Amino acid sequence: MEIQLHDITKRFDELVAVNDLSMTIRDGEFLTLVGPSGCGKTTTLRMIAGLETPTDGIIEFGGEDMTYASPQERELAFVFQAYALYPHMSARKNMSFALEHTDISEEEIEQRISETASMLGIEEHLDKNPPALSGGQQQRVALGRSIVRDPEIFLLDEPLSNLDAKLRVKMRAELQQLHREIQTTTIYVTHDQEEAMTMSDRVAILNNGDLQQIDTPEVVYSQPANRFVAGFIGSPSMNFLDCRFEESSGTIQTDAFTIEAPSEASGDITTLGVRPEELTIVPTRDGDFSAEVTVFEQIGAYNIIHLAVDGLDEGIVAQVDGSKHFDAGDTVGVDIDPKHVHLFDANDEAVYNPPLASEESTALV
């Protein structure tokens, strides 16, 4: 089922939670709404579910206007952050409750529950009440309650945020697999950019009620539309340095160093953005500039170093191979590949982004 939002605005008294939002979620797509808390992502999801009514705008499901339809009429499924399982009913009853009200036969309900339960691995827990289940099991029952209804639209509101880190990664993979199996239009809300990047067909980034960018994970990562998206997507975050663009010499100048500008660069450029993984640590004499290591973070697969650069007020962060080790106080050289920088104008809009990795590799072939 395709979902279309046309100029949706939601105000709570003075507060504008969602501002003139328009987007189309394609049939069968897995779309993630991501942004910091208070960005309007949950409000958007709740408007799609019918739990909130937009102040302005139109919501359409498959071309049909559903703006003022009740949640009951929308026939979609919603997984809540705190699961919202009925505590006085067994897991089985939680799953069957909504079906009992339809004309689906009892045998069919039984069959759907046992199929879903085995898919989610909760067969042994069907007769327990939610308070007797662990967080992960409750999560699965909440998913199961939605799946058995075989909905056309699946809405998930931060469903993994109450789980511990290990279980979160596991459930992330399970949800992706689940989506592949049931192929239902899915809208997933999270504040965790990593979840957004790993699970989605497309990611919509919101801030202060405004849509910043909507595109595939690869594009929002490599070609962020503006400085907010650039800083929000990716961990550790992109480094931002004040800079000037010298058109005559074709260079980008910061207070500490000058690099060659990408040939496509033009106009009023005020900020240089470089992802920590795009910085190369080299011997001091080879780099574009030298820096002192202030903090070394051993992660394992990769390591993170925090650097202080003479002439720069803010430190910069670089990501290095897991085999490389540095100590605080070491002096290193830093090399920047001019092709892999991001340039922003005074309004924080991107004026240059590097080409996508997928396009680069095709070019190489």
Next chain:
Amino acid sequence: MSVTDVFATDQDGFPWEQIVRYVAVSLAALFVLVPLYWMVATSLKDPSQIGIFPPTLVPSPATVEPYFEAWETGPWGQWFLNTMLISGGSTIVTLAIATPAAYALARFDFPGSNPIYLLFLGLLMIPAQILLIPLYNLLSTLGLVDTRLGLILVYSTFFLAFSIFLLHSFMTNLPESLEEAARIGGIPEWKIFFQVILPLVKSGLTATGMLIFVFTWNEFLFALTFLKSEQLYTISVGLQSFQGIHGATVYNQLFAMSTLATLPVIILFALFSEQFIEGIAGLEMQ
């Protein structure tokens, strides 16, 4: 310096705090239990042990004779039945009206919902005695004075605001996402109310219901005012007959019937104590 500092365990490890707590609780228990003991003890005394000084603390000899004598003084069986019907009826009628009202006020944002709730709260402040004469007028117009139904309606009116107030607190405490989940599941509102909300406020309903039942069971002023015929009396009205009919008060018989009148309430509490305490604790947590 706070009280707990003064009584906190001193250097020798003497448990002052514990002792103070036990003494305080024991005093409170004594305060409640002494009159109760006196009632039961007196109901087991023969007339020779009553009204003497110093009073006998333990009835000797103890006799159940006053119970049989008291039972013969009036249609007590009928009066117990009346009280049961009136208290039970008032509890059911009040909860039946207050529960949906509290739910509507707690959950639905309709025009005037807030003023209406404040109006109910305001009604709590009006002393019952002030309503006595207007209610009497109203009921006599309706021809309901001296009927059980009339008294049930009076009690329900009186308890409605209080019950809405209590149940409103229980319902606002429930996470709204439960109803939202049910709505999204396509479940109609009436079914959400009966199958999701009601089971979850069970302890609140029990606590509210018990408060209504116990209060109406013991109520005297309204019962005396609205019930004229002897066969419609409640126990509390019946008990005053020990004063009137025999001139001087027959204490052992009065206390024997009082003891019997207390029993159903104690049994009720024993049956529902867990839910009652859970309900009250649920309120305190807010």
